[in-house]
Structure formats: structure tokens, C-alpha cells
Amino acid sequence: MNTKKGVKAKIVIVGAGPSGIAAASKLFQNGFDNVTILEAENRIGGRVYTDQLGDYSIDFGGQWVHGEDGNMAFELANPHGLIDKSNEPWTEFVDTYYDSSGNRLDSHVEKSISNFFSDHVQNSQDKRFKSIGEYATKMFDQQFGSESDIFKFRDQYLYHLERHATTMKSAET
Numbered sequence: 001m002n003t004k005k006g007v008k009a010k011i012v013i014v015g016a017g018p019s020g021i022a023a024a025s026k027l028f029q030n031g032f033d034n035v036t037i038l039e040a041e042n043r044i045g046g047r048v049y050t051d052q053l054g055d056y057s058i059d060f061g062g063q064w065v066h067g068e069d070g071n072m073a074f075e076l077a078n079p080h081g082l083i084d085k086s087n088e089p090w091t092e093f094v095d096t097y098y099d100s101s102g103n104r105l106d107s108h109v110e111k112s113i114s115n116f117f118s119d120h121v122q123n124s125q126d127k128r129f130k131s132i133g134e135y136a137t138k139m140f141d142q143q144f145g146s147e148s149d150i151f152k153f154r155d156q157y158l159y160h161l162e163r164h165a166t167t168m169k170s171a172e173t
């Protein structure tokens, strides 16, 4: 198939994660039919990876489609009935936290650390600190140093945060 300029293009995409699949999809939609995706793994999807655990499907990576307009994941999945249009704007996100014994934390503690994440950690760009970890530790100590019911979870929470950040960003934090 020709491009708009009449040049026959042979295109190679490296990686069959969402970016590679979206790029290939757009290219096909625009008439490029000589597209090859190279993938190092034995599956497609990259960091979006669903597998079976017993009777359940588990997402080991991405699981939320953030937004509909201009979102390639939504555009790909919606016509196949895999994801619905949202009727309501996202108003509230509810976190639940459990300790390592599986006990749900007290609602005051849960709410406090959930707010801590959204107020300080998410999208943190404070340049005074070398890393999100250093920033979060200082802020946690400052905010909860005198609240023993929350402060006792300090190390567990910071460990959880480190794991969360490294899986989401896939980079040193």
C-alpha cells in the first residue's frame, strides 16, 4: 500500500506493548499494510499483562483505562465490547490498605495515608529532594511523627510505596 506521497513503506516496530500495537493500528488505518512488530517476549501486551490464577483473571500490570477521548486503549477495546463508555465522571477514588497479616487498617489510618499519597506523592515534583522516596520519607515523618497509630506503619508504608513506584515507573526511584 502506498503512503500519501506514493512511497511504498516497509515499517518495523520494536515492541508489542500498547505503544507498538497502537502505532501498528494507526498505520493500518492510514493505509500502511507492510508493518512488522518485533517482540522479545513470547506474548504481546508489554507491561499490560493478564493471566489466569485458578478461576480468576489477574492483571499483573496495567488494568485501568484512563479516559476515553483520544485514548488508543479505549478506541481499540470499545468497538469489541471489551470496555464500556463511562456514564459518570470519576469523583472519588477509594483506597483500601491491609497489613501483612491481612487485617484491614483502621479507617482513620487508611484515609490519612490515602490522602498522604494524593497530596504529596502522586505527581510530586519537589526538586529539593533527590528521589520520591526521600521526599515521601521526610513528608511522612513530618506529617505523622506525632500520630503513633499511623506512624507505627511507617516502614511498611514506605516499603509499599517503593514497590508501587518502581513497578509504575519501571525506573530507579
Ligand SMILES: Cc1cc2nc3c(=O)[nH]c(=O)nc-3n(C[C@H](O)[C@H](O)[C@H](O)COP(=O)(O)OP(=O)(O)OC[C@H]3O[C@@H](n4cnc5c(N)ncnc54)[C@H](O)[C@@H]3O)c2cc1C
Pocket: 014, 015, 016, 017, 018, 019, 020, 038, 039, 040, 041, 044, 045, 046, 047, 048, 060, 061, 062, 063, 064, 065, 066, 167, 168
Ligand atoms: C504494575 C503496573 C500497573 C500499571 N497500571 C496501569 C494502569 O492501570 N493504567 C495504565 O494506563 N497504565 C498502567 N501501567 C503502565 C502501562 O503498563 C504502561 O504505560 C504501558 O504498558 C507502556 O506501554 P509501552 O508499549 O510503551 O511499553 P511496554 O508495555 O513496556 O511494552 C514494551 C514492549 O517492548 C518489548 N521490547 C522492549 N525492547 C525490545 C527489543 N529490543 N526487541 C523486541 N521487543 C522489545 C517488551 O518486551 C515489551 O513487550 C501499569 C504498569 C505496571 C507495571
